[in-house]
Amino acid sequence: VSHALVDLAITNATIVTVDALDTVVPDGTVLVHDGAISYVGLPISFQAARTIDAGGGIVLPGLVNAHTHLAMTLFRGLADDVDLAGFLGRLVPAEAAVLSPATVAVGTRLALAELLRGGTTTALDMYFFPEAAHEVAVAAGFRLHSGPVFVEYDGPDAMPFPDRVRWACALAPQPFGIGSACWLEPHSTYLLSQDQLREIKALADETGARVHIHAAETRTELDLVRERHGRTPVQLLADVGLLGPRTVIAHGVHLDAADCALLAATGTSVTHCPASNQKLASGIAPVAELVEAGANVALGTDGAASANDLDVWFALRLAGYTQKVRHGAATLPAAALVRLATMGGARALGIDHLVGSVEVGKRADLVVLDGSSPSLTPVYDPVSALAYAAGRADVRWVVVDGRVVVDDRVLTTIDIEGAVAAARGVRTEVLAAIP
Numbered sequence: 391v392s393h394a395l396v397d398l399a400i401t402n403a404t405i406v407t408v409d410a411l412d413t414v415v416p417d418g419t420v421l422v423h424d425g426a427i428s429y430v431g432l433p434i435s436f437q438a439a440r441t442i443d444a445g446g447g448i449v450l451p452g453l454v455n456a457h458t459h460l461a462m463t464l465f466r467g468l469a470d471d472v473d474l475a476g477f478l479g480r481l482v483p484a485e486a487a488v489l490s491p492a493t494v495a496v497g498t499r500l501a502l503a504e505l506l507r508g509g510t511t512t513a514l515d516m517y518f519f520p521e522a523a524h525e526v527a528v529a530a531g532f533r534l535h536s537g538p539v540f541v542e543y544d545g546p547d548a549m550p551f552p553d554r555v556r557w558a559c560a561l562a563p564q565p566f567g568i569g570s571a572c573w574l575e576p577h578s579t580y581l582l583s584q585d586q587l588r589e590i591k592a593l594a595d596e597t598g599a600r601v602h603i604h605a606a607e608t609r610t611e612l613d614l615v616r617e618r619h620g621r622t623p624v625q626l627l628a629d630v631g632l633l634g635p636r637t638v639i640a641h642g643v644h645l646d647a648a649d650c651a652l653l654a655a656t657g658t659s660v661t662h663c664p665a666s667n668q669k670l671a672s673g674i675a676p677v678a679e680l681v682e683a684g685a686n687v688a689l690g691t692d693g694a695a696s697a698n699d700l701d702v703w704f705a706l707r708l709a710g711y712t713q714k715v716r717h718g719a720a721t722l723p724a725a726a727l728v729r730l731a732t733m734g735g736a737r738a739l740g741i742d743h744l745v746g747s748v749e750v751g752k753r754a755d756l757v758v759l760d761g762s763s764p765s766l767t768p769v770y771d772p773v774s775a776l777a778y779a780a781g782r783a784d785v786r787w788v789v790v791d792g793r794v795v796v797d798d799r800v801l802t803t804i805d806i807e808g809a810v811a812a813a814r815g816v817r818t819e820v821l822a823a824i825p
């Protein structure tokens with residue numbers, strides 16, 4: 391194999407590959423060409439258009455945020471210290487007042503700046519005006535997965551349900567973002583009727599789209615769904631045919647043993663959002679039980695209005711800590727936690743053959759941490775450093791699809807000052823619209 395001239399080389403790195411064997415390469419080199427990883431291993435001779443000396447820092451796969459509402463960065467801190475019902479009571483009027491394709495673009499740009507600077511390269515987004523978010527993500531070089539959202543009321547985008555179906559039909563055949571699949575995103579089993587859910591299932595079958603939906607987030611939701619549909623959200627999703635390897639449910643906080651077994655048996659992925667679940671006092675998801683049952687688990691931040699940031703590192707650590715308190719310190723060890731934030735997310739999104747690990751042939755979504763970070767010194771086990779000590783402040787370089795999008799901590803694809811100023815402008819609109 392010749393590495394005569396490659397686009398990018400990263401040298402002097404400790405590579406945590408997250409491959410099937412959890413291989414770690416001390417003092418390694420990664421080569422990138424045409425957006426793909428062409429070499430991972432011990433130092434070799436090469437010629438590269440650009441070389442990044444990692445200075446002994448850790449290289450890892452880009453993190454995956456597998457449940458979020460990106461443009462809700464606009465409402466960060468608008469409703470704190472209340473439960474989900476209190477939160478929605480304040481949020482929904484704000485959304486109705488200011489949401490448009492333009493403001494969604496503003497909120498999404500801010501979110502992508504936050505995600506990229508923190509080492510997250512892929513997100514599964516669910517929000518209104520996804521076309522606007524998609525445009526922003528393409529410009530930012532971010533791997534965004536998203537699609538049309540379904541609610542039974544008209545929504546802040548003022549679209550009755552039948553129009554949403556027609557809209558989704560038109561959108562679904564188009565890939566949505568860099569290497570993205572098509573997604574249909576019904577909000578939840580409490581904001582849609584059974585007939586509507588069945589219609590979305592038929593549309594997913596017709597178009598081959600993947601499905602993302604909230605399920606079993608709060609006790610109130612379970613009561614609502616029992617009242618409306620006479621069963622649990624997961625049972626209902628099974629009955630309408632919406633569980634399966636192409637479906638990702640967000641939260642899965644209140645699951646009984648039968649729900650866990652159903653999710654595992656159908657190959658449904660669950661995105662665990664511990665920061666949102668704990669801040670809203672929704673509960674603690676049975677993550678250890680899901681993993682034990684064989685279900686695929688990914689990590690998400692939820693929207694920045696509920697959580698209140700988009701920090702996947704924090705989600706990773708919180709996921710580990712809460713399960714350890716429940717089941718003992720050996721539960722979800724470091725390697726398992728790092729896997730949730732990388733390969734778990736990639737598998738949930740159906741792109742584990744493309745990203746989620748540092749392996750030859752995969753797309754080059756890479757994060758390089760600061761080799762002289764005090765909180766990452768000394769390192770006895772780089773996987774432990776990632777799970778229990780690393781954070782967004784340690785991220786120095788980020789590569790998505792072979793493109794350097796964070797260069798020595800500076801965003802190369804987003805004008806951060808413009809993004810911040812625009813978001814402050816929307817804050818003024820929000821304050822004018824709601825008391």
Ligand SMILES: [Zn+2]
Nearest residue numbers: 604640692693
């Ligand atoms: Zn959510």
